[in-house]
Amino acid sequence: MSVDLIRVRAMLAHAKSEAARARVVSEAARSHVEEVLTRLTFAREATSEALARLDRYFVHCSRDTPVGYEGTLVYREGTNHLWSRWERSSDDGGIPATRCGESATRREVAMLTAEMTEAIDTSSWFHTRNKPYLLLDTDFRIRAVNRAYEQVTAQPKLVGERIFDAFPDNPADATADGVANLSWSLESVFSRGTSDWMGIQRYDVPNPHERGAFRYKVWAPVNTAIRFDGATVAVLHHVQDITDVLAFTDTRSAADVLTELRAAATDLGQEFPDLSRQTVLGVLADSERVVLETLGHPDRGHARMLARLRLEAQAGRLARGENIIA
Template sequence: MMKLSDYQALFRASPYPYLVMAPDLTIIGASGAYLRSVQRTEADIVGRYVFDAFPEDPDNPEATDITEVRASLLRALAKGEPDTTAFVRYAVPIETPEGIKFDERYWSTVHTPVLGEDGTPIMVVQNPVDVTELYRFDEQSQVATLQLTPPSSNNAENFNRAQMHEALSRILNNEREHLRSLFNQAPGFVAVLMGPKHVFEMVNEAYYQLVGHRELVGKAVWEALPEVAGQGFEEFLDRVYTTGEPWVTRAMPIAVQRERDGPILQRYIDLVYEPYRDE
């Protein structure tokens, strides 16, 4: 059976960066990979409030997003579930012969609460992956742009292939959710249809309001909207799918049932069928 000292040795030897904090965000431990990534020692940081150990750059506060990191930690503790911040700008203080200097860094983090037997958090673990090598930051626009370039040799130890894959998954999932949210909030009705049978792949809220909140995704358009069949839309959808040319119309009449078992109502819509090409 493994002893406590064995688990401690395993934790310190982990190739992944971990910072362990008490619920009051006092640092109680760090893996070797984490200490190397921030160029610190356990003696430097253990026992300190995390934002005292890693303060903001007084000369450039925007380079250290304490607000976002604190919010993510508190969400994890409050929910009792992991909380992910796919991308956060957070400069770290580095000791140099000339004094403390702040090294500009970008991170992808997951904060995971560790729960006691009664279900309350007894600690929270931060897993920050340094993604600085994947971004270029424009000082004028204050925008960081993702660049899928390999890490430089001086960061290779702290940014191995597995960590790169994990960080990119976090970032791309975050981007996907952001785009899905924008799609769903679009004021115009939008649906994505796939294949020659025109099967609903995605539908936004405005589209659901147009046709009534019925089951759409995964169904062919004429199966999901039987009352629309025969009104002339089939010909235009098939043509767009076959030719790859868009089709646009204004104030086209459509008879649609907006409520379950309700009357079929006539509406007039502006409609665009825009082909999506899988390149």
């Protein structure tokens, strides 16, 4: 074989590698643009006139209201309750008196209204292809779900169900912790009003074709608070199916792949010390999925590169140790 032919083949191999890398980078850029557009769209719709009609629960204690008193609704700091506060309004020369009675918890007051649900359910970003979304109210009841979520879980009738009734733990798996971990994450989001990346979570789903049976599933879930008027009224539950990333092979089990993935996430996390370990793990796992779907085979190097780009976008800075060359 001539030297020129060897060089040509080497150049072709390099060109193919660069083309694959370009596809992955392009996918990362597209994903970033989608995320930005999603946030902008929701921000616009969340401030629309329809959402301004948020229903509230007030205490109607008129029969117990003393004559000459005015009632106001106040939030007592350090508690989870609103209180009805009655103050003397008539000028009888006395010192204004106050009487308080518990009215409702903040969760009951911060309700997800039908108008808000409709605004989200009819928005274009909610029905983005390949973005499985599910909307939960404060009772963990499913208020809206997109087609991508129905397809990935094979559960077509979810609206109105409580999420843990629709997706219980697999009774055949003694180590199942999906319900416990998701419940903790949702409670955390409602109480803190922020987002929570759950990292990698095995959570088997009911098999619609076999009563009582479950399908093995592994997810990269993230729960995001939806806030209005200073209160968290709902949670946007977003998942990516990464079951194929942890696919069994003749030589490696899912546990082996998961161990390697967690080790890689720990290593990558050193470049982003301000992000949680679960966040880095979730982004890396989803990047593995994107690379697998794009290239048709796993590639840890490309997945790590994609994950680093996405984490830089989330952290708002370059990875530690990265430099910009002028």
